Amino acid sequence: MDKKICGADLPSVAALSYLGDARHSLFVRRMLVLRGLTKSADLNREALRYVTAEAQAKMYEKIADLLLPEEVDVFRRASNSTHLNKPKHASGKDYRYATGFEAVVGMLEWLGDTERLEFLLEKSHSEDLEDNENDSEN
Structure with missing residues (x-):
């Protein structure tokens, strides 16, 4: 990351998490379409495997x-943000980690650091992307 980041240059961590959630969801959707899924029910079912707090x-x-x-x-x-709601379907640790993951994704999206963002998302989904490559070879 070439730019020095100052907290004042960024939205709140809650806003970054919100933005990161949307950006991660887009990455997952694109990955699933590249996998060849075409039915919306299948796409939605598979996407849920990646966007839960536990998965993140x-x-x-x-x-x-x-x-x-x-x-x-x-x-x-x-x-560590105090804005976090009590999770309904995840452990507190998973929910905190997921919120942090989303905030990092959101920060990179906000800063327009697409190269770094794609690198981290690809690493975080490395096995899933390998599955895509294996599916396309068969």
Whole structure:
């Protein structure tokens, strides 16, 4: 990340998480369409496997060691944020990790750092993207 990031230059971590949720959802949808799914019921069912707090927490764990200091800071602030609601279908840890993951994605989207964003999303979905490649080879 070439730019020095100042917290004042960014929206709140809640807003970054909101933006990151949408951007991650778009990445997942594109991945599923590339996999060849065409029926909306199938697309929606498969997308749910990737957009849950539990799934996003696992994605964070895949990329945690790759995060730059600025990204770690945004993750930490988002995952410790007092705005978090009590999760209904996830552990508190998974919900915090998912919120942090979304905030990092949102920050990169906000800054327009598409190369870094795509790199982290591809790493967080590495097995899923390999499945896409294997499906297209058969």
